[in-house]
Amino acid sequence: MKLGAKTVLGIDISDSRISMALLRRIKNSVKVLKAVSAPIPKGAIKDGCIEEPEVLAKAIKELKSHNKIRARKAAISLSTCSTIVHILDAPKGAPSNIGQFVQKELKSYIALSGKAIAFDFCGIKSGQRSGNRLLAVGGDSKEIALLNVICGQAHLDVQVIEPSILGYIRALYAERIEGKFDNNVLMAVLHGGVLTLCVFRKQMLDFIRVKDISGENTKANELCQWLAGEINAIIQFYDIEVADSSGKWEVTIVADDVQLPEDAAASLSDNIASAVEVRTGQNACRDTIVDYNSCKGEPSALAIGLAMGLLGIRQTGLKVNLVPPESAEVKSAKKQLVFTCVVIAVVIPLLTIAAAMGISRLADKTKKSILDRKQAELTEDISSISKELTFLNQQIELLSERPAEISEILDSRLVLDWAKILNGVRVQTPESVRITELYSVGDNRIVLEGLALTYESARLFEKTLNDLDFINLASLNEVSREDNENGFVMYKINCSLNSEKIKI
Secondary structure, three states: OOOOOOEEEEEEEOOOEEEEEEEEEEOOEEEEEEEEEEEOOOOOEEOOEEOOHHHHHHHHHHHHHHOOOOOOEEEEEEOOOOOEEEEEEOOOOOOOOHHHHHHHHHHOOHHHOOOOEEEEEEEEOOOOOOOOEEEEEEEEHHHHHHHHHHHHHOOOEEEEEEEHHHHHHHHHHHHHHOOOOOOEEEEEEEEOOEEEEEEEEOOEEEEEEEEEOOOOOOOHHHHHHHHHHHHHHHHHHHHHHOOOOOOOEEEEEEEOOOOOOOOHHHHHHHHOOOEEEEEEOOHHHHHOOOEOOOOOOOOOHHHHHHHHHHHOOOOOOOOOOOOOHHHHHHHHHHHHHHHHHHHHHHHHHHHHHHOHHHHHHHHHHHHHHHHHHHHHHHHHHHHHHHHHHHHHHHHHHHHHOOHHHHHHHHHHOOOEOHHHHHHHHHHHOOOOEEEEEEEEOOOOEEEEEEEEOOHHHHHHHHHHHHOOOOEEEEEEEEEEOOOOOOOOEEEEEEEEEOOOOOEO
8 A cells, every 4th residue: 555545544353342442644643533432243253253244244244334434444453363573583594495494484383283374474673683684474264265255245345454462562552662762662552352461672673472372260350360470471482581671571461352450550550670561452552643533532543553453654664564465466456457448438539430340241250260269178177077077987997806915904993082182281381492393203103392481491391292192291392492493492202102092
Protein backbone atom coordinates (compact mmCIF):
# COMPACT_ATOMS: atom_id res chain seq x y z
CA MET A 1 0.00 0.00 0.00
CA LYS A 2 1.31 3.49 -0.80
CA LEU A 3 2.06 5.68 2.18
CA GLY A 4 0.01 8.44 0.57
CA ALA A 5 -3.20 6.75 1.71
CA LYS A 6 -4.89 8.98 4.28
CA THR A 7 -7.71 6.89 5.75
CA VAL A 8 -7.24 3.26 6.80
CA LEU A 9 -8.85 0.71 9.08
CA GLY A 10 -7.27 -1.46 11.78
CA ILE A 11 -9.24 -4.55 12.82
CA ASP A 12 -8.60 -6.83 15.79
CA ILE A 13 -10.54 -10.11 15.70
CA SER A 14 -10.22 -12.11 18.92
CA ASP A 15 -12.23 -14.98 20.40
CA SER A 16 -14.63 -12.55 22.06
CA ARG A 17 -14.74 -9.24 20.15
CA ILE A 18 -14.25 -7.43 16.87
CA SER A 19 -12.60 -4.04 17.39
CA MET A 20 -12.08 -1.43 14.66
CA ALA A 21 -10.20 1.86 14.56
CA LEU A 22 -10.54 4.20 11.57
CA LEU A 23 -7.47 6.46 11.32
CA ARG A 24 -6.80 9.46 9.13
CA ARG A 25 -3.51 11.21 8.48
CA ILE A 26 -3.85 15.00 8.84
CA LYS A 27 -0.56 16.69 7.91
CA ASN A 28 1.96 15.38 10.47
CA SER A 29 -0.57 14.02 12.94
CA VAL A 30 -2.92 11.05 13.09
CA LYS A 31 -6.53 11.20 14.24
CA VAL A 32 -8.91 8.39 15.19
CA LEU A 33 -12.10 9.17 13.28
CA LYS A 34 -14.11 6.23 14.60
CA ALA A 35 -13.53 3.42 17.09
CA VAL A 36 -16.15 0.68 17.38
CA SER A 37 -16.44 -2.87 18.67
CA ALA A 38 -18.96 -5.69 18.88
CA PRO A 39 -19.04 -9.19 20.39
CA ILE A 40 -18.17 -12.15 18.20
CA PRO A 41 -21.33 -14.11 17.28
CA LYS A 42 -21.62 -17.26 19.37
CA GLY A 43 -19.85 -20.20 17.75
CA ALA A 44 -18.14 -18.17 15.01
CA ILE A 45 -14.69 -18.57 16.64
CA LYS A 46 -13.68 -21.32 19.06
CA ASP A 47 -10.26 -21.75 20.67
CA GLY A 48 -8.75 -19.31 18.19
CA CYS A 49 -10.09 -21.18 15.15
CA ILE A 50 -12.76 -19.85 12.80
CA GLU A 51 -15.70 -22.28 12.87
CA GLU A 52 -18.37 -20.34 10.96
CA PRO A 53 -16.73 -18.04 8.37
CA GLU A 54 -20.01 -16.80 6.87
CA VAL A 55 -21.28 -15.70 10.28
CA LEU A 56 -18.02 -13.88 11.03
CA ALA A 57 -17.99 -12.14 7.62
CA LYS A 58 -21.57 -10.96 8.17
CA ALA A 59 -20.70 -9.60 11.65
CA ILE A 60 -17.74 -7.60 10.29
CA LYS A 61 -19.79 -6.26 7.40
CA GLU A 62 -22.69 -5.23 9.69
CA LEU A 63 -20.34 -3.52 12.17
CA LYS A 64 -18.86 -1.47 9.33
CA SER A 65 -22.23 -0.65 7.81
CA HIS A 66 -23.95 0.24 11.11
CA ASN A 67 -21.17 2.71 11.96
CA LYS A 68 -20.92 4.08 8.40
CA ILE A 69 -17.29 3.04 7.94
CA ARG A 70 -16.56 3.08 4.21
CA ALA A 71 -12.79 2.62 4.23
CA ARG A 72 -11.70 -0.54 2.43
CA LYS A 73 -7.96 -0.70 3.03
CA ALA A 74 -7.38 -2.62 6.26
CA ALA A 75 -4.77 -4.29 8.45
CA ILE A 76 -5.89 -7.37 10.41
CA SER A 77 -4.39 -8.98 13.50
CA LEU A 78 -3.68 -12.71 13.58
CA SER A 79 -4.45 -14.16 17.01
CA THR A 80 -4.41 -17.96 16.94
CA CYS A 81 -2.75 -20.55 19.12
CA SER A 82 -0.85 -21.92 16.09
CA THR A 83 0.89 -18.61 15.32
CA ILE A 84 4.65 -18.70 15.89
CA VAL A 85 6.66 -15.53 16.59
CA HIS A 86 10.36 -16.15 17.15
CA ILE A 87 13.79 -14.51 16.93
CA LEU A 88 16.36 -16.46 14.92
CA ASP A 89 20.09 -16.07 14.49
CA ALA A 90 20.63 -15.89 10.74
CA PRO A 91 23.31 -18.10 9.17
CA LYS A 92 26.60 -16.37 8.58
CA GLY A 93 27.11 -14.83 5.17
CA ALA A 94 23.42 -13.99 4.52
CA PRO A 95 22.83 -16.89 2.09
CA SER A 96 20.44 -16.53 -0.83
CA ASN A 97 18.22 -19.32 0.56
CA ILE A 98 17.49 -17.46 3.81
CA GLY A 99 13.74 -17.99 3.21
CA GLN A 100 14.24 -21.77 3.17
CA PHE A 101 16.22 -21.53 6.41
CA VAL A 102 13.39 -19.61 8.13
CA GLN A 103 10.72 -21.99 6.83
CA LYS A 104 12.65 -25.03 8.08
CA GLU A 105 13.07 -23.49 11.53
CA LEU A 106 9.38 -22.63 11.83
CA LYS A 107 8.27 -26.08 10.67
CA SER A 108 10.09 -27.64 13.62
CA TYR A 109 7.47 -26.22 16.04
CA ILE A 110 4.80 -28.69 17.17
CA ALA A 111 2.06 -26.04 16.76
CA LEU A 112 2.68 -26.06 12.98
CA SER A 113 3.37 -29.79 12.68
CA GLY A 114 1.87 -31.28 9.54
CA LYS A 115 0.41 -27.96 8.37
CA ALA A 116 1.13 -25.93 5.27
CA ILE A 117 2.59 -22.72 6.66
CA ALA A 118 2.59 -19.11 5.60
CA PHE A 119 5.59 -17.18 6.87
CA ASP A 120 7.47 -13.93 6.65
CA PHE A 121 10.51 -12.43 8.35
CA CYS A 122 12.47 -9.23 8.76
CA GLY A 123 15.89 -8.28 10.02
CA ILE A 124 16.55 -6.97 13.53
CA LYS A 125 19.47 -4.73 14.32
CA SER A 126 21.78 -6.69 16.58
CA GLY A 127 23.23 -3.82 18.62
CA GLN A 128 26.59 -4.82 20.10
CA ARG A 129 26.14 -8.45 19.14
CA SER A 130 27.84 -9.95 16.10
CA GLY A 131 25.79 -11.39 13.26
CA ASN A 132 22.31 -10.73 12.00
CA ARG A 133 19.07 -11.61 13.76
CA LEU A 134 15.66 -12.23 12.25
CA LEU A 135 12.11 -11.84 13.51
CA ALA A 136 10.29 -14.82 11.97
CA VAL A 137 6.53 -15.29 11.96
CA GLY A 138 4.63 -18.37 10.81
CA GLY A 139 1.03 -19.55 10.82
CA ASP A 140 -1.37 -22.05 9.32
CA SER A 141 -1.75 -20.94 5.70
CA LYS A 142 -5.33 -22.29 5.55
CA GLU A 143 -6.40 -20.16 8.55
CA ILE A 144 -4.73 -17.08 7.06
CA ALA A 145 -6.28 -17.64 3.62
CA LEU A 146 -9.70 -18.14 5.24
CA LEU A 147 -9.34 -14.89 7.20
CA ASN A 148 -8.45 -13.07 3.98
CA VAL A 149 -11.53 -14.51 2.21
CA ILE A 150 -13.80 -13.54 5.12
CA CYS A 151 -12.58 -9.95 5.00
CA GLY A 152 -13.10 -9.91 1.24
CA GLN A 153 -16.73 -10.97 1.77
CA ALA A 154 -17.04 -8.02 4.17
CA HIS A 155 -15.85 -5.69 1.36
CA LEU A 156 -12.40 -5.13 2.84
CA ASP A 157 -9.16 -4.88 0.91
CA VAL A 158 -6.71 -6.52 3.31
CA GLN A 159 -3.25 -5.03 2.90
CA VAL A 160 -1.57 -6.57 5.95
CA ILE A 161 -2.11 -9.58 8.22
CA GLU A 162 0.30 -9.60 11.15
CA PRO A 163 0.58 -11.04 14.68
CA SER A 164 -1.23 -8.92 17.26
CA ILE A 165 1.96 -8.28 19.26
CA LEU A 166 3.39 -6.17 16.40
CA GLY A 167 0.30 -3.94 16.50
CA TYR A 168 0.73 -3.42 20.25
CA ILE A 169 4.43 -2.64 19.87
CA ARG A 170 3.73 -0.08 17.14
CA ALA A 171 0.97 1.59 19.16
CA LEU A 172 3.03 1.90 22.35
CA TYR A 173 6.52 2.31 20.86
CA ALA A 174 6.76 6.12 20.99
CA GLU A 175 5.72 6.40 24.64
CA ARG A 176 6.99 3.16 26.15
CA ILE A 177 10.07 2.12 24.16
CA GLU A 178 11.53 4.96 22.10
CA GLY A 179 14.42 6.82 23.73
CA LYS A 180 14.90 4.25 26.56
CA PHE A 181 18.63 3.72 26.15
CA ASP A 182 19.49 3.34 29.84
CA ASN A 183 16.70 0.90 30.75
CA ASN A 184 15.58 -2.45 29.50
CA VAL A 185 11.89 -2.38 28.57
CA LEU A 186 9.75 -5.48 29.11
CA MET A 187 6.28 -5.60 27.54
CA ALA A 188 3.83 -8.35 28.57
CA VAL A 189 0.61 -8.67 26.55
CA LEU A 190 -2.27 -10.99 27.46
CA HIS A 191 -4.45 -11.37 24.38
CA GLY A 192 -6.08 -14.10 22.32
CA GLY A 193 -5.39 -16.85 24.87
CA VAL A 194 -1.62 -16.29 24.93
CA LEU A 195 0.92 -14.29 26.92
CA THR A 196 3.57 -12.58 24.76
CA LEU A 197 6.68 -11.29 26.53
CA CYS A 198 9.07 -8.92 24.72
CA VAL A 199 12.33 -7.35 25.85
CA PHE A 200 13.70 -4.21 24.20
CA ARG A 201 17.28 -3.09 24.76
CA LYS A 202 18.33 0.31 23.44
CA GLN A 203 15.02 0.53 21.53
CA MET A 204 15.62 -2.77 19.71
CA LEU A 205 13.71 -6.03 20.12
CA ASP A 206 16.06 -8.47 21.86
CA PHE A 207 13.83 -11.27 23.13
CA ILE A 208 10.31 -12.60 22.53
CA ARG A 209 8.42 -15.50 24.06
CA VAL A 210 4.82 -16.65 23.49
CA LYS A 211 3.06 -18.84 26.07
CA ASP A 212 -0.38 -20.45 25.85
CA ILE A 213 -2.38 -19.38 28.93
CA SER A 214 -5.46 -21.49 28.25
CA GLY A 215 -4.19 -24.14 30.66
CA GLU A 216 -3.30 -21.68 33.44
CA ASN A 217 -5.56 -20.97 36.40
CA THR A 218 -7.82 -18.16 35.24
CA LYS A 219 -8.56 -16.85 38.73
CA ALA A 220 -7.45 -13.22 38.65
CA ASN A 221 -5.22 -13.30 41.76
CA GLU A 222 -3.46 -16.52 40.78
CA LEU A 223 -3.02 -15.25 37.23
CA CYS A 224 -1.25 -12.18 38.64
CA GLN A 225 1.13 -14.35 40.66
CA TRP A 226 1.89 -16.52 37.64
CA LEU A 227 2.46 -13.44 35.46
CA ALA A 228 4.84 -11.93 38.03
CA GLY A 229 6.79 -15.20 38.08
CA GLU A 230 7.17 -15.22 34.29
CA ILE A 231 8.38 -11.60 34.25
CA ASN A 232 10.81 -12.14 37.15
CA ALA A 233 12.30 -15.19 35.39
CA ILE A 234 13.20 -13.08 32.35
CA ILE A 235 14.61 -10.22 34.44
CA GLN A 236 16.67 -12.68 36.48
CA PHE A 237 18.00 -14.32 33.32
CA TYR A 238 19.16 -10.98 31.88
CA ASP A 239 20.69 -9.81 35.15
CA ILE A 240 22.69 -13.06 35.55
CA GLU A 241 23.39 -14.30 32.03
CA VAL A 242 23.60 -11.14 29.87
CA ALA A 243 26.89 -9.36 30.53
CA ASP A 244 25.97 -5.90 29.22
CA SER A 245 22.42 -5.77 30.65
CA SER A 246 21.68 -2.37 32.20
CA GLY A 247 20.08 -3.86 35.32
CA LYS A 248 17.31 -1.24 35.15
CA TRP A 249 13.84 -2.25 34.00
CA GLU A 250 10.54 -0.72 33.01
CA VAL A 251 7.62 -3.15 32.73
CA THR A 252 4.38 -2.52 30.79
CA ILE A 253 1.56 -5.05 31.11
CA VAL A 254 -1.43 -4.95 28.73
CA ALA A 255 -4.32 -7.21 29.82
CA ASP A 256 -6.56 -7.31 26.76
CA ASP A 257 -9.64 -9.60 26.93
CA VAL A 258 -8.25 -10.91 30.25
CA GLN A 259 -9.64 -9.68 33.57
CA LEU A 260 -7.09 -8.77 36.24
CA PRO A 261 -8.10 -7.70 39.79
CA GLU A 262 -8.56 -4.00 40.56
CA ASP A 263 -5.39 -3.95 42.66
CA ALA A 264 -3.35 -5.70 39.94
CA ALA A 265 -0.92 -2.77 39.54
CA ALA A 266 -0.12 -2.70 43.26
CA SER A 267 0.08 -6.50 43.51
CA LEU A 268 2.42 -6.82 40.54
CA SER A 269 4.58 -3.91 41.70
CA ASP A 270 5.03 -5.66 45.07
CA ASN A 271 6.19 -8.85 43.36
CA ILE A 272 8.31 -7.32 40.58
CA ALA A 273 11.35 -5.27 41.57
CA SER A 274 10.88 -2.72 38.76
CA ALA A 275 8.60 0.11 37.66
CA VAL A 276 5.31 -1.49 36.51
CA GLU A 277 2.45 0.01 34.48
CA VAL A 278 -0.75 -1.99 33.94
CA ARG A 279 -3.14 -1.25 31.06
CA THR A 280 -6.26 -2.82 29.60
CA GLY A 281 -6.81 -3.31 25.88
CA GLN A 282 -8.83 -0.09 25.81
CA ASN A 283 -7.03 2.38 28.09
CA ALA A 284 -3.67 1.38 26.57
CA CYS A 285 -4.55 3.92 23.89
CA ARG A 286 -3.44 6.57 26.40
CA ASP A 287 0.13 5.56 25.58
CA THR A 288 -0.30 6.06 21.81
CA ILE A 289 0.59 9.22 19.89
CA VAL A 290 -2.72 9.48 18.03
CA ASP A 291 -5.53 11.95 18.73
CA TYR A 292 -8.62 10.02 19.85
CA ASN A 293 -10.38 12.76 21.83
CA SER A 294 -13.26 13.08 19.36
CA CYS A 295 -14.13 9.37 19.70
CA LYS A 296 -16.60 8.08 22.23
CA GLY A 297 -14.92 5.90 24.85
CA GLU A 298 -11.36 4.62 24.51
CA PRO A 299 -10.49 2.76 21.28
CA SER A 300 -8.53 -0.48 21.07
CA ALA A 301 -4.78 0.16 21.18
CA LEU A 302 -4.22 -2.92 19.02
CA ALA A 303 -6.62 -1.72 16.30
CA ILE A 304 -4.86 1.67 16.38
CA GLY A 305 -1.43 0.05 16.05
CA LEU A 306 -2.55 -2.05 13.08
CA ALA A 307 -3.85 1.02 11.23
CA MET A 308 -0.69 3.03 12.08
CA GLY A 309 1.32 0.48 10.14
CA LEU A 310 -0.66 1.21 6.97
CA LEU A 311 -0.14 4.95 7.41
CA GLY A 312 3.61 4.54 7.82
CA ILE A 313 3.55 6.32 11.19
CA ARG A 314 6.33 5.65 13.72
CA GLN A 315 7.66 2.52 12.06
CA THR A 316 9.47 0.18 14.47
CA GLY A 317 11.51 -1.71 11.88
CA LEU A 318 9.50 -4.86 12.69
CA LYS A 319 7.58 -5.43 9.49
CA VAL A 320 6.09 -8.76 8.44
CA ASN A 321 3.04 -9.51 6.34
CA LEU A 322 1.23 -12.85 6.05
CA VAL A 323 -1.22 -11.81 3.32
CA PRO A 324 -1.17 -14.74 0.84
CA PRO A 325 0.88 -13.89 -2.29
CA GLU A 326 -1.93 -15.17 -4.50
CA SER A 327 -4.20 -12.52 -2.97
CA ALA A 328 -1.94 -9.75 -4.25
CA GLU A 329 -1.81 -11.44 -7.66
CA VAL A 330 -5.62 -11.55 -7.84
CA LYS A 331 -5.85 -7.84 -6.95
CA SER A 332 -3.29 -7.01 -9.63
CA ALA A 333 -5.22 -9.10 -12.16
CA LYS A 334 -8.46 -7.29 -11.30
CA LYS A 335 -6.82 -3.91 -11.85
CA GLN A 336 -5.40 -5.10 -15.17
CA LEU A 337 -8.83 -6.40 -16.19
CA VAL A 338 -10.47 -3.05 -15.44
CA PHE A 339 -7.80 -1.24 -17.45
CA THR A 340 -8.23 -3.68 -20.33
CA CYS A 341 -11.99 -3.20 -20.33
CA VAL A 342 -11.58 0.57 -20.53
CA VAL A 343 -9.18 0.26 -23.43
CA ILE A 344 -11.50 -2.15 -25.24
CA ALA A 345 -14.48 0.16 -24.73
CA VAL A 346 -12.60 3.03 -26.40
CA VAL A 347 -10.75 1.19 -29.17
CA ILE A 348 -13.24 -1.43 -30.41
CA PRO A 349 -15.74 1.00 -32.00
CA LEU A 350 -12.91 2.41 -34.12
CA LEU A 351 -11.55 -0.99 -35.06
CA THR A 352 -15.01 -2.29 -35.95
CA ILE A 353 -15.38 0.26 -38.75
CA ALA A 354 -11.86 -0.32 -40.07
CA ALA A 355 -11.82 -4.10 -39.91
CA ALA A 356 -15.41 -5.17 -40.62
CA MET A 357 -14.43 -7.04 -43.76
CA GLY A 358 -11.62 -9.04 -42.09
CA ILE A 359 -13.35 -10.10 -38.89
CA SER A 360 -15.20 -13.05 -40.40
CA ARG A 361 -12.01 -14.57 -41.87
CA LEU A 362 -10.10 -14.02 -38.63
CA ALA A 363 -12.89 -15.66 -36.60
CA ASP A 364 -12.92 -18.75 -38.85
CA LYS A 365 -9.16 -19.10 -38.62
CA THR A 366 -9.18 -18.69 -34.82
CA LYS A 367 -12.01 -21.20 -34.44
CA LYS A 368 -10.15 -23.83 -36.48
CA SER A 369 -6.96 -23.24 -34.47
CA ILE A 370 -8.82 -23.69 -31.15
CA LEU A 371 -10.51 -26.91 -32.33
CA ASP A 372 -7.18 -28.38 -33.53
CA ARG A 373 -5.53 -27.52 -30.17
CA LYS A 374 -8.39 -29.05 -28.17
CA GLN A 375 -8.24 -32.26 -30.21
CA ALA A 376 -4.48 -32.58 -29.65
CA GLU A 377 -4.80 -31.97 -25.89
CA LEU A 378 -7.68 -34.48 -25.64
CA THR A 379 -5.62 -37.15 -27.43
CA GLU A 380 -2.67 -36.57 -25.06
CA ASP A 381 -4.94 -36.73 -21.97
CA ILE A 382 -6.58 -40.01 -23.09
CA SER A 383 -3.17 -41.58 -23.76
CA SER A 384 -1.82 -40.47 -20.36
CA ILE A 385 -4.91 -41.74 -18.49
CA SER A 386 -4.76 -45.07 -20.29
CA LYS A 387 -1.12 -45.58 -19.27
CA GLU A 388 -1.85 -44.71 -15.64
CA LEU A 389 -4.85 -47.07 -15.58
CA THR A 390 -2.80 -49.95 -16.99
CA PHE A 391 -0.05 -49.40 -14.39
CA LEU A 392 -2.63 -49.21 -11.56
CA ASN A 393 -4.31 -52.46 -12.64
CA GLN A 394 -0.91 -54.19 -12.70
CA GLN A 395 -0.17 -53.05 -9.14
CA ILE A 396 -3.59 -54.16 -7.88
CA GLU A 397 -3.13 -57.58 -9.48
CA LEU A 398 0.36 -57.93 -7.99
CA LEU A 399 -0.76 -56.99 -4.47
CA SER A 400 -3.90 -59.13 -4.56
CA GLU A 401 -1.74 -62.22 -5.14
CA ARG A 402 0.17 -61.63 -1.86
CA PRO A 403 -2.36 -60.63 0.84
CA ALA A 404 -0.70 -62.77 3.52
CA GLU A 405 2.70 -61.12 2.99
CA ILE A 406 1.18 -57.62 3.14
CA SER A 407 -0.71 -58.39 6.35
CA GLU A 408 2.47 -59.74 7.93
CA ILE A 409 4.38 -56.57 7.03
CA LEU A 410 1.64 -54.29 8.39
CA ASP A 411 1.32 -56.32 11.61
CA SER A 412 5.06 -56.10 12.20
CA ARG A 413 5.00 -52.29 12.27
CA LEU A 414 4.80 -50.67 15.69
CA VAL A 415 2.32 -47.79 15.77
CA LEU A 416 3.34 -45.25 18.42
CA ASP A 417 0.77 -43.54 20.62
CA TRP A 418 2.01 -40.03 19.83
CA ALA A 419 -0.77 -38.39 21.83
CA LYS A 420 0.48 -40.10 24.99
CA ILE A 421 4.12 -39.35 24.20
CA LEU A 422 3.59 -35.63 23.46
CA ASN A 423 1.31 -35.11 26.46
CA GLY A 424 3.75 -36.86 28.80
CA VAL A 425 6.69 -34.81 27.54
CA ARG A 426 4.66 -31.59 27.84
CA VAL A 427 3.78 -32.30 31.49
CA GLN A 428 7.39 -33.09 32.40
CA THR A 429 8.95 -30.05 30.65
CA PRO A 430 10.30 -27.51 33.21
CA GLU A 431 9.47 -23.80 32.83
CA SER A 432 13.13 -23.03 32.11
CA VAL A 433 13.29 -25.37 29.09
CA ARG A 434 11.95 -25.01 25.56
CA ILE A 435 11.64 -27.80 22.97
CA THR A 436 12.40 -26.76 19.40
CA GLU A 437 12.43 -30.20 17.78
CA LEU A 438 11.04 -33.65 18.67
CA TYR A 439 11.38 -36.63 16.30
CA SER A 440 11.51 -40.41 16.30
CA VAL A 441 14.42 -42.66 15.31
CA GLY A 442 13.00 -46.02 14.32
CA ASP A 443 10.18 -47.45 16.40
CA ASN A 444 11.84 -47.44 19.80
CA ARG A 445 13.62 -44.12 20.24
CA ILE A 446 12.77 -40.39 20.25
CA VAL A 447 15.08 -37.38 20.29
CA LEU A 448 14.35 -33.98 21.87
CA GLU A 449 16.36 -30.86 21.02
CA GLY A 450 15.93 -27.34 22.31
CA LEU A 451 17.07 -24.52 24.59
CA ALA A 452 17.44 -24.22 28.36
CA LEU A 453 18.25 -21.29 30.59
CA THR A 454 21.12 -23.16 32.32
CA TYR A 455 22.96 -26.48 32.26
CA GLU A 456 21.10 -27.44 35.44
CA SER A 457 17.77 -26.90 33.66
CA ALA A 458 18.79 -29.34 30.91
CA ARG A 459 19.85 -31.90 33.54
CA LEU A 460 16.54 -31.45 35.35
CA PHE A 461 14.66 -32.10 32.12
CA GLU A 462 16.66 -35.31 31.62
CA LYS A 463 15.68 -36.43 35.14
CA THR A 464 11.96 -35.66 34.72
CA LEU A 465 11.84 -37.56 31.41
CA ASN A 466 13.23 -40.63 33.15
CA ASP A 467 10.18 -40.55 35.44
CA LEU A 468 7.84 -41.33 32.50
CA ASP A 469 6.69 -44.94 32.41
CA PHE A 470 7.05 -45.24 28.64
CA ILE A 471 10.70 -44.09 28.64
CA ASN A 472 13.28 -46.75 29.52
CA LEU A 473 16.19 -44.33 29.58
CA ALA A 474 16.60 -40.60 28.83
CA SER A 475 20.23 -39.47 28.39
CA LEU A 476 21.61 -35.98 27.81
CA ASN A 477 23.94 -36.51 24.85
CA GLU A 478 24.78 -32.95 23.81
CA VAL A 479 24.81 -29.67 25.70
CA SER A 480 26.63 -26.49 24.68
CA ARG A 481 26.44 -22.74 24.20
CA GLU A 482 28.26 -22.72 20.85
CA ASP A 483 26.90 -20.37 18.18
CA ASN A 484 24.07 -19.31 20.49
CA GLU A 485 24.14 -15.54 20.91
CA ASN A 486 21.11 -15.49 23.22
CA GLY A 487 23.18 -17.15 25.93
CA PHE A 488 20.83 -20.14 26.08
CA VAL A 489 22.10 -23.69 26.53
CA MET A 490 21.44 -25.97 23.57
CA TYR A 491 20.65 -29.57 24.51
CA LYS A 492 19.92 -32.91 22.85
CA ILE A 493 18.29 -35.76 24.79
CA ASN A 494 17.96 -39.31 23.44
CA CYS A 495 15.13 -41.42 24.88
CA SER A 496 14.67 -45.17 24.46
CA LEU A 497 11.02 -46.19 24.57
CA ASN A 498 9.17 -49.00 26.31
CA SER A 499 7.25 -50.29 23.30
CA GLU A 500 4.65 -52.07 25.44
CA LYS A 501 3.65 -48.78 27.06
CA ILE A 502 3.17 -46.73 23.89
CA LYS A 503 1.58 -49.13 21.43
CA ILE A 504 -1.83 -48.21 20.05
